Amino acid sequence: MITFEDYLARLYKMKPNIYIGDELVGRDDPRLQGGQNIIKVTYDCAHSEEFEDLCVVTSHLTGKKINRFCHIHQSEDDLLKKQLMTRLLCHRVGGCIQRCMGCDALNALSVITYELDQALGTDHYERFKKYLEYFQENDLVASAAQTDAKGDRLKRPHEQEDPDQYLRVIETREDGIVVRGCKISITNTPYADELIVVPCRYMGPEDKDYAVSFALPTDWDGVKLLTRPANFRKSKHMEFPAGNFGDAETFIIFDDVFVPNDRIFLNGNGDPRQTAYAGFLALMFAHFHRHSYTGCKPALTEVIASAAALVAEYNGIEKTSHVQDKLSHLIGTAELVFAAGESSAKHSEKAPSGTQVPDEILTNAGRRLAGEMIYDEYKVLADLSGGLIATLPYEGSFFSEDVGELAMKYMKRNPRVKPENILRCFRGIEAFAVSEFAGLLQVAGLHGGGSPSMETITMMMRYDLEKLKNISKYLFGIKSKLKRYERPTVTPRKQLEKFRKAMKGKKLEK
Amino acid sequence: MITFEDYLARLYKMKPNIYIGDELVGRDDPRLQGGQNIIKVTYDCAHSEEFEDLCVVTSHLTGKKINRFCHIHQSEDDLLKKQLMTRLLCHRVGGCIQRCMGCDALNALSVITYELDQALGTDHYERFKKYLEYFQENDLVASAAQTDAKGDRLKRPHEQEDPDQYLRVIETREDGIVVRGCKISITNTPYADELIVVPCRYMGPEDKDYAVSFALPTDWDGVKLLTRPANFRKSKHMEFPAGNFGDAETFIIFDDVFVPNDRIFLNGNGDPRQTAYAGFLALMFAHFHRHSYTGCKPALTEVIASAAALVAEYNGIEKTSHVQDKLSHLIGTAELVFAAGESSAKHSEKAPSGTQVPDEILTNAGRRLAGEMIYDEYKVLADLSGGLIATLPYEGSFFSEDVGELAMKYMKRNPRVKPENILRCFRGIEAFAVSEFAGLLQVAGLHGGGSPSMETITMMMRYDLEKLKNISKYLFGIKSKLKRYERPTVTPRKQLEKFRKAMKGKKLEK
Amino acid sequence: MITFEDYLARLYKMKPNIYIGDELVGRDDPRLQGGQNIIKVTYDCAHSEEFEDLCVVTSHLTGKKINRFCHIHQSEDDLLKKQLMTRLLCHRVGGCIQRCMGCDALNALSVITYELDQALGTDHYERFKKYLEYFQENDLVASAAQTDAKGDRLKRPHEQEDPDQYLRVIETREDGIVVRGCKISITNTPYADELIVVPCRYMGPEDKDYAVSFALPTDWDGVKLLTRPANFRKSKHMEFPAGNFGDAETFIIFDDVFVPNDRIFLNGNGDPRQTAYAGFLALMFAHFHRHSYTGCKPALTEVIASAAALVAEYNGIEKTSHVQDKLSHLIGTAELVFAAGESSAKHSEKAPSGTQVPDEILTNAGRRLAGEMIYDEYKVLADLSGGLIATLPYEGSFFSEDVGELAMKYMKRNPRVKPENILRCFRGIEAFAVSEFAGLLQVAGLHGGGSPSMETITMMMRYDLEKLKNISKYLFGIKSKLKRYERPTVTPRKQLEKFRKAMKGKKLEK
């Protein structure tokens, strides 16, 4: 395991391929510091006594101690610890910890590459294991790129007028492939070491060129990062840890990029049989990522609840029944979403690769609840804060020679609290609720890892309504087969088995 | 373990003390059959291969096989099995299984009687264990009576103009106590063997006469049951299992009732020190009962979802996206509430008595979600059914010589479904959504085990907001002590310890 | 204008064609009295000083005083008065006043029959006016029958396997037509004088036999009423006006029924050109009916709010902030729905026939809000009442010699209120929230006059999104034509004009 300093040194050696507006900038651009400071927490905590039990784990591959963000979950306990680690670290940065996506992509790949080999007799899993070993050894940070530009949303990839709207293989060579396309809305890429690319949807046979997955360093030739940073406003005059944090979202353009063989995990262009697994990989990544959300989203809700409770105290309204009611609903949402993740772990199953896969119904139900509530949570925060979070004079006014003292005088509220702390509280909430970054947090809270409607679709794909109907058929006297009821869900394992059977005997034609 | 027939025979021997309207009726009154048929399921399943693993358990007291409804939970697994048993049995009766309340009261009493002895040097726990052994041996059904008439809701028990508005001890004798009062809104009493009485709120020192808990046979002298039965409409012409079920709610009047010593579990009148434990017992019963709701409420939601899915199929709209969305939200609520119960078990702790106590934050958050959604669930059911569930001609019309054939002709909907089944489906939903019993199910869904606002209060009593605030204080640069975050909840165990210390050295003055 | 006694006498003379279950009953069946008592209010109020200004109006046809329920709206003021009358009368009966549907059907027919003549050169309007004169002269009560059995909901009328699933003309003769089919979920028919039949959807050219509208006496040959009555439970011992009211819903079977020419208002079988107007008539009836809902639904909400406020007072919680908040939201919904109706009147327009037609966007938005909130309103009522509304002993217990006094003793709550009144209050809410009739009120509140989803569809049919988009196009710098913004709605008048043009030159081929 390395340190944040090692990570940063490694990062700063990368070639510049980041555009902010029309500027080409290096990885040391100050606008990228906020995100790097969040990654810092994932390194620091692994070296801390306080979090070691959660953040450090023994690799099932090498037996060495590794950062949990590089780990393939082997048990229910791994899932529970990952979930708890995510929650705790998110508290420290006031939001997304930004390193889970790489971990989620690795876990998904572990399942699918193993499966590819079993079903098709290929050697993806060996390749993946080598990559994983390298990843764990170097304690890498990965960005996972899933969402394509997608062009005309009513058309499938191969039907697009411009065939590049989904990332695709334009050539399979002896030594690798060449890809073209664009992945959008990708978090953390400018300060990640690696970029793991996965498909964003099911692919039919005609979409075979789009069934592709691979990993590359983020500064690889032809990879162009069009980045939009968003940072909390820093503080000049007061300590303000939140002010150190930020984010960067990226349009990743693959301008005819070569990917060497040892970094390819799926390639429908070279082997059309693999096309069938694109959707599975897409969903499996989304699934692990949504399970991560059952850790981070409760944390974000708790950050909001914490700020809401604090400002309610400072405003002197903490004990009123409507405030207690609102706080308790924020807490309730956090607890329920986390419980959904815990029960997902309890009802998890082992994939054939040995990777532990959470329950899909519960994970999706939990993630969806979080997404559906996010705007309401901001409403509660604004409600308990009052208008001042959007109208507070800039920090400088409170430290101005001319008017600073007067300004501070009028920050008094709860007489047991110093005006300076009241100012800190309102500036903090301003950052979290009235800023460009806050807007991003809202949108990410809704869409990140899949929108509520995607979770609904996934749930209903996995849920067996016919079995559910048996309950009322029995009660209403309609002939049916109500046995002892089990949660009527189709598990990934069963799905994989079905796939494997369907693949039986499919040979790759040269 | 006994059979339903044994139970019924025992019941029918009881003295008549039930009033329906102004009629004094026996326990064989047909209006009480619906409820008895629900209890039947709890006996039958214990004798069935299908449910034995859930419904039968080994008594920690006697080592004998007993019905789980008579059991004191000894482990996380006991809590999980109780929750699952509740869910499965509720599916069979289309709603409340009606036998959990006795079990919940016993569990609460096991904790509190043990604690009384530890803190005050009394012998309640021995007495309770004898009662429990008798209870388990005879496989009894108990009604738990908590809610008092309460009179003026702005006044505490001892402040009431009419001192009987909360049930109270009017005399402590050598051989027992005499009680007076009325417990309202009590389910199942006319077909329960035993009545377990617990307080419904915290009691201050001046309320000592109201700090009382005991058990009695339901036909005991002076106990008068003013009962309101509600049954699904039975079917003459079609098989309709739901039509067998019903409920009875009771105003239980204690008209100066003598309770012998061996059936007294709390008595502030005789020993004012015990008064302090009234609130604890009240909350502990509510807590076990709310945890039971994390089993039954998901089941009721699934019954509604099942009927909604069925009628959507029969109406031919099952595949439309708004229907899928609505069904998936019903399913999501059921899953989340159940997950809350499972996580409550995972985060449960042992009380000093050895009884396993679920986590309070999660149990209350889960129960509250269920309560808050219940009316919305009926709305979805009505939405997908259409108006016919409220306007369907009576069954007789469909079997009338004159018009039956014509009536049935116009029940055609989905051509793959026989009109008779469509009729069954609409009659079933009519019963569940447009009947006096349906109204009861709605109100019970909201208030049973405590209204959402009671759960909010309980949650906020147990949750430590100061620790939560540390998250934002840390982020905003306000001095605080953010250590590794733990769910900031005060557990019953810690509460009991505090109580025990406070009691130290308090002697009973004779 | 006649009296209730006249109405009843007329009714009782009708031939028995009502089936309750398999019983053939007369119009004097006591189970039909509840509904008749509601109709009574519409007669009584027209003769009362208190309501005369609202309930009595001058016929534009004859210049005579008539009951407003028989009137064709001629002005904005007529619409406003109809809306207010509906609200006030509904307060008196605690729900639906049941006579508006006839009025709504007449108004819709006035628009469409006029239009038919203008577009096609027919004489429907004269026929309609004669019928209207007869209707007004005799102060008739009409039932409007719109919803067909509909069979397979995925198929249009002519595509059904059983062609009778939508009511249809099976023969056009010299002197009239013969119809067959079934209209379901129809309110009030067993105690209405007349039955006005309108189509329930758009009809394409192949559906011409289904494009039919006419009026008949409710006891006409071949008309069979399969009725499901629902009444509030009556009171024996206490005055309980609500106990007098009830409802009856009917499956109306048309068993090959002859309709004479002078009662036919639309007939696509005899004149296929008329088919195009079926949908218009369907929507126009729904529209007038939904505007009526902006009068009755606020009243129902106010009944609920009134009961909620009363029980909150009796429970002693009236002044708490959460109760005030909940009451004020009930009131807010009532006010907003009524305001939508008033603004609909303000933005109404005259149809070519002279009939005043409310604004469709506002009417639908208002009706939808009411429908979407109805279950939530019952939730609030149950919330403020507590569980007792579902568990209250029957009235008899409170007047029993044995236990009546004791029972009443425990009804004490707010010390300023007599226990008898507390009992009245809980019995009243029990009737409104926990009874078969309550279930009907919920379902009718959701679906009556069209479900929220129907209102959404209607709104979006009428709303011109392209014009709305101009606002953001302008702000975002996208070329567009933002002129002064007008509510981008297509009015019925414009629709009718378009139709009339399309019909130009279409001759009836013999």
Place this chain on the structure above:
Amino acid sequence: MITFEDYLARLYKMKPNIYIGDELVGRDDPRLQGGQNIIKVTYDCAHSEEFEDLCVVTSHLTGKKINRFCHIHQSEDDLLKKQLMTRLLCHRVGGCIQRCMGCDALNALSVITYELDQALGTDHYERFKKYLEYFQENDLVASAAQTDAKGDRLKRPHEQEDPDQYLRVIETREDGIVVRGCKISITNTPYADELIVVPCRYMGPEDKDYAVSFALPTDWDGVKLLTRPANFRKSKHMEFPAGNFGDAETFIIFDDVFVPNDRIFLNGNGDPRQTAYAGFLALMFAHFHRHSYTGCKPALTEVIASAAALVAEYNGIEKTSHVQDKLSHLIGTAELVFAAGESSAKHSEKAPSGTQVPDEILTNAGRRLAGEMIYDEYKVLADLSGGLIATLPYEGSFFSEDVGELAMKYMKRNPRVKPENILRCFRGIEAFAVSEFAGLLQVAGLHGGGSPSMETITMMMRYDLEKLKNISKYLFGIKSKLKRYERPTVTPRKQLEKFRKAMKGKKLEK
């Protein structure tokens, strides 16, 4: 009436008293331009043919044509036109038109100053009329300052430890008064001509020094503006009208400011009798302001709906039923809030001064609905847009020589729409939903003109629950006085009458 250029010239002559951070800036600071550009629309439209009928009105004082923003409403029609003008102008600026608050303050003062004179025999109304004439003549823009710093929210003004936490008169002199305090969260002050100060709450006799209202130029001696500007991000490469707009919120510090007599409208320090009118003035200003919100909030909802409809089209999902449903609910909210304002006008009444006062129940119900829905509206916008609105590369990337072409290639979506327009659409929504200004719009949507809880309180103050209860009392057989129901609301006029009586004979003691 003057032009925007006149206004700007006048503004630029003002003394610098604006602090942004610790910088003292002039009114020509570019960060203030966004707000000035919004005010521009109010001048331009008054000179445009398109809006003249709404924006120009005849002064009841001088008979001259004036800008409606300077007008005292004289009729229902005035209220309706103000509401419609507000809606239309807000469409043009994509949000708050920022000039209504001055108008609302003037209208409130017209009512109260008249009333003061009638009740107390003072000459406030004459003074006010002179000020009004000057205001109308010079076509001034006013900022209205209501919210005080408020210090400890659990204490009333005179109870505060620091007596300056509410603005107060520290001295009444011959020629005027001296005031000290701070008004917070005030919109538009740095580019307003005048500042009108009103109290923010009821004042008791001991709060007399706080019962003060007056007007001053915004650059008056001792007035210090601590300003926080927020502007949409401007566009370099594309036309982007929204980019011209912005806002400025201000902490206004009154550092011992002298107010001359002719600009004082209320002064409890000089005349304690006037103290009673502070609360009335506070509420009357809030009331007119909330009625303005029934014009602007529908517009903001329509801006959001417009953008949502546009992006749905560009994303190709416009016709799906869930999108139609969401859009139609946005439209419904806009229509219902506007209808509430229209009905408020319909049920308005004349104050004794001749000023037309809208209905309070309806105004508050409408404003509250808007406030309660605002976060949900942003959720819908984010939902239909997808994550790109928060992750879009900066404009420069799309016009970069290196990567611009590639970036634009991947903006393709709906093939009928040019990528440039898709970019415009996403940039526009980014501005409206993911920016500091967007955060302000959310908070202002919730709190501006009073939070939902303030509207609830106002509604319940005005609503007569006892009359409402009569409905259910009548139905339940409880003795009551149900007459013909009227909306049970206490109007301002009745309130004023009560006040006037209470004041009778109260002389000012010298």
